[in-house]
Amino acid sequence: MTARLRRAALLVTAVGVFILFSACDQPGPQWFWERPETDFARTIQGLFSQIVYIAVLVFIVVEGALLWAVLRFRRGANTKMPPQFHGSTNMEIAWTIAPAVILAFIAVPTVRGVFESYPQTTAGAIQVRAIGHQWWWEFQYPDLGITTANEIVFPAGQRLHIKIESVDVIHGFWIPKFGGKRDAIPTRVNELAWTAENPGIYYGQCSQLCGTSHANMRLRAVVKDAAGWDAWVKSMKDANGTPAATAPEDVKKGYQLVSTGACVGCHTIQGTGLKARVGPDLTRFGERTTLGSGIYPNDDAHLVRWLKDPLGSKAGNKMPNLQLTDEDAAAIAAYLRSLK
Structure with missing residues (x-):
């Protein structure tokens, strides 16, 4: 390898390492690979982690075998042409069965996770309609007679059943830490259910390109404890927007x-x-x-x-x-x- 090629290789390696590490930043609003905040998120993260670990193992085995072959059979100055042969039944059987087994380890939990991601029962769950508009979210609680916007409020430890719709174009309802995405499609209702574990405020956003302000179509999930939830429901039901006589x-x-x-x-x-x-x-x-x-x-x-x-x-x-x-x-x- 000439000096010029060595310098080029070092430059390419340095740029690659820089690009790789530039992605290592503190978790942002879309980050989900940490503690799951719902049962649904735990299912999704478990499935994702399993597939990543399998992929890493396959990468190590394949690249290791490739590197061994390159080094073991590299051509030297006085190396003669090795014997040539074509075809190997045993090898062909092996590289057919191995991917099938790997795919089975991926497919079975994936299919199970897909079915688990859809609500099996809604008995006792808080019912919410999440309706996408350009470019904001409407949240209706039909059993409570409450409507609000852009902040979906619900209690920790209680099942939430969301029916996701749209009145104009396709939107995407997504709160990363809660797991899962569901498209909001005109004339169609998609469903999502989860149980949040900890009170707090969690960030979400539209995940489908829906027009000019797609990037600004955000939302908040406000998870309250039992007392906070009861107080919020009462406050919304008792709301009176007419100012009192003593108002400023x-x-x-x-x-x-x-x-x-x-x-x-x-x-x-x-x-x-x-x-x-x-x-x-x-x-x-x-x-x-x-x-x-x-x-x-x-x-x-x-x-x-x-x-x-x-x-x-x-x-x-x-x-x-x-x-x-x-x-x-x-x-x-x-x-x-x-x-x-």
């Missing part, structure tokens, strides 16, 4: 703007005259951790920015620009943030 003046002004303006054509706020079903339900909006389908924290600054420039805040957003003044936007933000 900016909150009252915001309510007046919302209840008499264009907001009534798209949104619902329980306890008010807003009953439209076009945009997200804003009942208890102030309790949500994010806005814009999970892309901004739910605080005054981001909410005012959203109200004044919806398209600038989220590309493709279907909320019109209402040409609000700074004062009106601040008042509406104060009212919406008071819905707790």
Whole structure:
């Protein structure tokens, strides 16, 4: 090997190592290969790990045999041409049976996992309809009479049964730490069921390219303990979006703007005259951790920015620009943030 070839080989190796290690970063929202948070995630991770271990073993055996053959039978300066032969029945039988056995070890748990991933029974489970819109999620609890948006709330330790749908294009419902993906398809209902183990907030997102703001179609799973769940359900059922007489003046002004303006054509706020079903339900909006389908924290600054420039805040957003003044936007933000 010439010096130039050696340098090229070292350069290629260095670049390859750099690319390999550049993928080694701290876990992100899509990372799932750590502690599973649901029974479903444990099944998926167990299956994935088993296939990876088998693949690694096959790689080691095949590459080891290849390396041994290259070194053992390399041609030397005075090496004569070895005897040539064609065909080996024993070898052909071996390399036919070995892959079949390996595939059997993969296929059996895979098929079992596929069947286990679909709900066998929904008795006693919390029922949720997850409905994909461009570009946000609607969550309905039909047995509880509750509707919310972009944050699916449920208790730890209790079965959750989700029916996944779409009103426009194909979306993908995915919360990585909970395992599994299900497409949200117009005119079709897909199902998903799991039992979360630990209270907390978990990140999810749309996993199907669905248009301009696909990357901004995010969601949160808010898992509560039993007391927190009961309190949330009661809060949602008792919600009243009409401000009290003692409410701050900016909150009252915001309510007046919302209840008499264009907001009534798209949104619902329980306890008010807003009953439209076009945009997200804003009942208890102030309790949500994010806005814009999970892309901004739910605080005054981001909410005012959203109200004044919806398209600038989220590309493709279907909320019109209402040409609000700074004062009106601040008042509406104060009212919406008071819905707790």
